[in-house]
Amino acid sequence: MSTYQPNADVAVAAFQRGYVPVPIMAGSKRPYGTDWQHTHWQSSDEVEAAFEQWHDDGIPGVGLLLGEPSGGLVDIDLDHPLALRLRQALLPKTEMMHDRVGRPMSHHWFRVTESLPSTRAYKMPDGATIIEVRSTGAQTVIPPTVHPTGEQYRWVGEPWGGNGPATIDGLVLGSRVAMIALAAILIEGWPEQGGRHEAYLALAGATLRLRDGIHPWWADVTPQLIQLIAYETHDEDGARARVKEVMESTLSRLRDGRPATGWTRLGELIGAEFMDRARRLVRDIEAMVGTESDRRGPSHEDGDGTASEGVPPSRSNVDTSKVSWQRVDLGPYLRGEIVLPDPGVLVRVDGQGLMYPGRVNSLFGRSEAAKSWLALLACRQEIGRNGRAIYLDFEDHPVLMTDRIKRLGFDTRDAEDHFAYVNPGHPIAPLQYSRWGQHEPNDVGKLNDQVFRELLDPKGFNPTLIVVDGMTSLYATHGLSTNDAVGTELISSWLKWLTLSGTAPEGRTVVLIDHMGKGEGDGPIGAHHKIAMVQGTAIRVVVIDRPAKGRVGIMSLIVAKDRPGAIRALSDGKGKDQKIGKAILDSTDPDRSTLTIETPDPNEMDTPEVTDNALTRAAKRSPQSLLQDAMLARFEPPDVVIRSADLPVMLDASKAMCRTAREALVAGGFLERVPGHYDNDLHLRRPTPPSV
Numbered sequence: 001m002s003t004y005q006p007n008a009d010v011a012v013a014a015f016q017r018g019y020v021p022v023p024i025m026a027g028s029k030r031p032y033g034t035d036w037q038h039t040h041w042q043s044s045d046e047v048e049a050a051f052e053q054w055h056d057d058g059i060p061g062v063g064l065l066l067g068e069p070s071g072g073l074v075d076i077d078l079d080h081p082l083a084l085r086l087r088q089a090l091l092p093k094t095e096m097m098h099d100r101v102g103r104p105m106s107h108h109w110f111r112v113t114e115s116l117p118s119t120r121a122y123k124m125p126d127g128a129t130i131i132e133v134r135s136t137g138a139q140t141v142i143p144p145t146v147h148p149t150g151e152q153y154r155w156v157g158e159p160w161g162g163n164g165p166a167t168i169d170g171l172v173l174g175s176r177v178a179m180i181a182l183a184a185i186l187i188e189g190w191p192e193q194g195g196r197h198e199a200y201l202a203l204a205g206a207t208l209r210l211r212d213g214i215h216p217w218w219a220d221v222t223p224q225l226i227q228l229i230a231y232e233t234h235d236e237d238g239a240r241a242r243v244k245e246v247m248e249s250t251l252s253r254l255r256d257g258r259p260a261t262g263w264t265r266l267g268e269l270i271g272a273e274f275m276d277r278a279r280r281l282v283r284d285i286e287a288m289v290g291t292e293s294d295r296r297g298p299s300h301e302d303g304d305g306t307a308s309e310g311v312p313p314s315r316s317n318v319d320t321s322k323v324s325w326q327r328v329d330l331g332p333y334l335r336g337e338i339v340l341p342d343p344g345v346l347v348r349v350d351g352q353g354l355m356y357p358g359r360v361n362s363l364f365g366r367s368e369a370a371k372s373w374l375a376l377l378a379c380r381q382e383i384g385r386n387g388r389a390i391y392l393d394f395e396d397h398p399v400l401m402t403d404r405i406k407r408l409g410f411d412t413r414d415a416e417d418h419f420a421y422v423n424p425g426h427p428i429a430p431l432q433y434s435r436w437g438q439h440e441p442n443d444v445g446k447l448n449d450q451v452f453r454e455l456l457d458p459k460g461f462n463p464t465l466i467v468v469d470g471m472t473s474l475y476a477t478h479g480l481s482t483n484d485a486v487g488t489e490l491i492s493s494w495l496k497w498l499t500l501s502g503t504a505p506e507g508r509t510v511v512l513i514d515h516m517g518k519g520e521g522d523g524p525i526g527a528h529h530k531i532a533m534v535q536g537t538a539i540r541v542v543v544i545d546r547p548a549k550g551r552v553g554i555m556s557l558i559v560a561k562d563r564p565g566a567i568r569a570l571s572d573g574k575g576k577d578q579k580i581g582k583a584i585l586d587s588t589d590p591d592r593s594t595l596t597i598e599t600p601d602p603n604e605m606d607t608p609e610v611t612d613n614a615l616t617r618a619a620k621r622s623p624q625s626l627l628q629d630a631m632l633a634r635f636e637p638p639d640v641v642i643r644s645a646d647l648p649v650m651l652d653a654s655k656a657m658c659r660t661a662r663e664a665l666v667a668g669g670f671l672e673r674v675p676g677h678y679d680n681d682l683h684l685r686r687p688t689p690p691s692v
Helices: 007-016 042-055 081-090 170-189 196-208 218-232 240-256 265-271 274-290 371-384 397-409 414-419 443-456 472-477 484-499 527-532 612-621 624-633 644-651 654-669
Strands: 020-024 062-063 072-079 097-100 105-111 120-123 129-134 139-141 152-156 164-170 346-347 354-355 360-365 389-393 419-422 465-469 509-515 535-546 552-562 579-586 596-599 639-644 683-685
Touching: 007 020, 007 042, 007 062, 042 062, 042 612, 062 535, 072 081, 072 170, 081 105, 081 129, 081 170, 081 218, 097 484, 105 170, 120 170, 120 414, 129 170, 164 170, 170 218, 170 274, 196 218, 196 240, 196 265, 196 274, 218 240, 265 274, 346 371, 346 509, 354 535, 360 371, 360 484, 360 527, 371 389, 371 465, 371 509, 371 579, 371 596, 389 397, 397 419, 397 639, 414 419, 472 509, 484 509, 484 527, 624 644, 624 654, 639 644, 639 654, 644 654
Parallel strands: 105 164, 360 509, 360 535, 389 419, 389 465, 465 509
Antiparallel strands: 020 062, 062 139, 072 105, 072 129, 097 105, 097 152, 120 129, 346 354, 535 552, 552 579, 579 596, 639 683
């Protein structure tokens, strides 16, 4: 173990090795200051003077900026006991390591020369972190800084690893880390005695199956994975025996073209959450080792009538492929090899999702209906499943978004590593088309497209969920009209391309946020075109009690479109407006907001918030009963007196209809005439409630 060094000496040593040191506050792992990610030093003397001053000011710790600022320096942080055990078999060797007594061998350092990985944390279904790749945008505290528990960080072996960390390609490092996470998740969920053999067979079938043959990369790796699982779960049959019987049986079935169990059966045995995370990790690993394209297209029968892998080929007019008029092979669909995934996005409290993964979905409603909050809830849930989310915000500012993220309880590290906020202010090339289909991208559009594709790259951020907020601004940014079919088809094709461009088994999920305008009825602005582009669920958000800080907002979620057909069955089944959930946004706590989606109560009657525009539309298009409701809303509280002749102007309705509704309300005792006013100057009011 190294001897104690003053913080200034450690910071200077880091700078001389090409790293960027940052000050760490006492009793914390947090850097000092608000702009620490952009720290830059000119000389050793500057570093020494600054850290000596910070030490005198009670800021004694030292951390290192990671990734690009420090020349590709990456820290692999092993949080889970399983990760610490699996590192010996799966993590590349390096001499630069540090830890503390309570977490031995927990930090392994590498210098990445190519394909710098993104900062990312892998988690168990219960939220426990397994392992982290800490890279650009993050920092790690180094010895001899004291951990908040009081334990002092220490070097393992020589300080700085002697000659420094191991040099490695980022894709190799990333795939090894993902393998540790995959093995840990499988081990944690692995069944007890009785179901293990079936679980091994299902895992082998899921990883080895490749179209009409066997995946060559997994043919080498799956036996190692089975061995690790058998060893860590103390399998009574032994690791070698398990590998032999499982591999021989599965390989024989796949070579002969016979069905083999796969992901669906594995989910039944280890749990859907464990299976879903494992399946995503398999895709991530394939993307990093360069085999993800092998999974595109039809697969063998999964043995239980469900899809094991594969998504339909892209038919987007912004795809690189120009051929889309050839015959499509429906065989895999007819045989059940490619099926629509169950709704699993925007999950209610009962665990039921309201949107379809891998498809274009929509949230629309009037202003201040908590649509963005609901989209952020979907993002937080996606991150909780080891996914990553991009939020394309065409309408707001990072300050408000950051406030909402904090209020919704996003884990800070999750928000930094698994959530990407984009605030577009210029067009993107694929949407820069003329009305007649001629492609006319400018340099700015091309640059934006390049930057965005880097975010989408399977070897980059690689999101599983993309939120587009809001649609009207997306049209306006690209000079397109919501009432123009050509512009809508252009945007629709781009959105479909987004769903098909990822590595997740079901594709990327897209959630659109849209407004309802004046006089637009029950749909978004330009409703016909926008609803048509939704492949999954379109949900209308209706305000019951408007959300605001210090209040509890209540919104009714109405299914406006359910193309696959699984969501309407979850509704209350009543009339045209079929409720599929009640969203409750509680902002009474000054620092936090909680958002939950409850199941609809078929016996509960919602009373939507009444607005002047709603009253006007009701008077224009509704029968007398609705006009009466609109009229009564004007007579609250009871002491409000309204001149009868003013009602047609207030409600934008005919005099005859208002007169008929008025007389019915007076006859029913809902309104009363004010004494002393008659005929056209008749004044009305609500009857005064009797005193108690």
